[in-house]
Structures are given as C-alpha cells and as structure tokens.
Amino acid sequence: MPDLPRLLITAGPTREYLDDVRYLSNASSGKMGYAIAEAAAKAGYAVTLVSGPVDLTCPTGVDRVDVETTAEMRKACMGALTSCEGVIAAAAVCDYRPATRIIGKLAKTGGPMTVEMIETDDVLAEIGRCKEARWVVGFALEAENARERALQKLRAKNCDWIVVNDPTAIGSDSNSVELMDPAGAIAAEWTGPKSAIAASLIDWLHSRYD
Template sequence: MRILITAGPTREYLDDVRYLSNASSGQMGYALARSAIQAGHEVALVSGPVALTPPEGCEIYPVETTDEMFKQCAKLFTDCDGVIGTAAVCDYRIKTRKPGKIAKTGEAITLELVETIDVLAELGTQKGDRWVMGFALESQDARFNAVRKLYSKKCDAIVLNSVSAIGSNENHVEVIDHSQKTVATYSGPKAQVADSLIAWIQKHIAAGQ
C-alpha cells in the first residue's frame, strides 16, 4: 500500500513573529510512518514543524500552516490507498494577519479568529475507494466526540487517545469503528502502539478495500 500520514502541529501566524500552535511532538505520526515502512508499505509523510528525524525510506513533505498541510495532502492523496491523520492541526487562525510585529500598548487587545480548514474531513469527502483513519485527542466527553469525528470526517475508524499522550513516549489508544464500539485497545511505547495499529489497518480496513 501507499499510505499518506500527517504528523505534528501546524502554526497559524498572528503577525510576522508570533503564532498559534500546540504542543504536539509528532512522535505518533513518525512512529506510524516507521512501522508502515517496516511492514513493506510506501509512506508519504506530511509533517508540521517537529524536532524529529523522518524514518528512512519515507517521502517527507514539511509544511507549517494548516492550509499548507491541506494543499500538500490533497496533491498526494489521489495516489495513495489511504490516510492516517495524526496531525494536531491548529483549529483557528487570525482573520487578518498583522504585518510586522504587534506592539505592546499596555492595554488588552482583541484578536478575531476564524476556523481553519479541517484537513482530514476534506480528505474524507474525496476518499472514493480509499480508506481514512483519524485520531481524536479528547479531554472531555471523549467517546462522544470521537464518534462524532468518526462520522463528520468520514473515517473508516478513529483512534481515541488522551491529552496525556502529548509529548510522551507512551500512549494508550482505543480504535473505534462504525459499530461505535472499541474494537481494539493498545498501550505502551508509541513505536509498539504504531506497529499494532498498522497491523490492525492491514487486517480490518485495507483488506476490505
């Protein structure tokens, strides 16, 4: 298979210096890329800014903003068999980016934010006969929100994990499919969890395409 994987955070600049982002390390996405390559698959890795070395043998496409990630993924997805969306994209951007550097005035300022494009949901609308696996990092109403994302992003399965996974070498995940039930649970080092997820994809999603 040829698999598209998104990883890491994205950045949305407020001005030429400051930006909105999150603490995603990209470790899970990079671990999945490595596991997929070791399992004999081709990998196109679209990565936000991280301090990680791409796995040997994968195609790497560095991006910074959410829009850049979407445009790169849209180009690549047509030639892939499926996508694993682990990237923690920035959900909001400033409506009008300020030129230069916003100066301090000693008073409160108001920034008008608008939603960014939902990368995985957009790919889901274009999936055709390809498969889509999403990741849902939730802190409240975890299962409800994961199932909602499963359908809104047109995923074949979604991986639920918690905020504790950010920056950690370990992870605990639940795989939820269209039965709305947990069909697999994996815990341990992210490399081990990645191996299990790639094996699950091969058996339960890719085999049925």
C-alpha cells in the same frame, strides 16, 4: 522496494500566525505520527508523511513533505491523496487562526488586545469527502466524553476508524488508545510505547485491507 500500496500519514502540529513572530499552536511532538510512518515503511508500505514543524528525523524510506500552517497541510494532503490507498491523520492541526496576519511584529499597546479567530480549513473532513475507495483513520484527542466526541468526529469527517486518546499523550513517548469504528464499537485497544502502538495499528490495518 515497498511491496504494499502508498499510505498518506500526517503528523505534528500546525502553526497559525498572528504576526511574523507570534503564532497559535499546540504541543504535539509528532511522535505518534512519525512512529506510524516508521512502522508502515518497515511493514513494506510506501509512505508520504506530511509533517508540521517538529524536531524529529524523517524515518528511513519515508517521503516527507514539510508544512507549517493548516492551509499548507491541506494543500500537501490533497496533492498526495490520489497516489495513496489509505490515510492515517495523526497531525494536531490548528483549527482556528487569526483572521488577519499582521506583516512585521505587532507593537505592544499597553492595553488589552482583541484577536478575531476564524476556523482553518478542515483537512480531515476534506480528505473524508474526497476519499472514494480509500480508508481513512482519524485521531481524536479529547479531555472529556472522549468516546462520544470521537464518534462525532469520525462521522463528521467520514472516517472509517478513529483512534481515541487523551491529552496526556501530548509529547509523551507512550500512549493508551482505542480504535473505534463508525458504530462506536471499540475494535482494538493498545497501551505502551508509541512505537509499539504504531506497529499494532499498522499490523491491524494490514490484516484488514491488504
């Protein structure tokens, strides 16, 4: 039985459909989020893992909620939040979706097509607004000016910490990350297999909060 509080962990991509077949997504494998969920469960936390569509097995002792779209991820997270004492948001949600989802399969026209895209629900910002006494760790995947943009994201989403990594992490089994605080200071740096980084992150949060 877990002897530590429950954590909410998100993982994987989301998908935003243009029609019944075509969707916008990203290549997030879910490996980082699943590694964190596994490390948290091993450390004794109860874990709710809200997962987009990935090809990974749910780690032992983890309660998984499967979602596909960003709206579904938002709903699952807000439903789980009240029973959790901390949040680690590793999912790479689609932040835009087609304004209209076509029923059936869009026929080719022979010419160009203009797709109106609108922003999806901002899941992490809503968690940040509703967090009360909970701590929230976000993830920032940035190609350029990574630290500056990560700090902006941390502040905009009211996170306590943000994990900064870059697009080479996508789909990889290893990663190189920095853990940044709201002042922009680097509290920790970890490089190695995602399983080792996950264990270090959980250990670090455990020392800090429990």
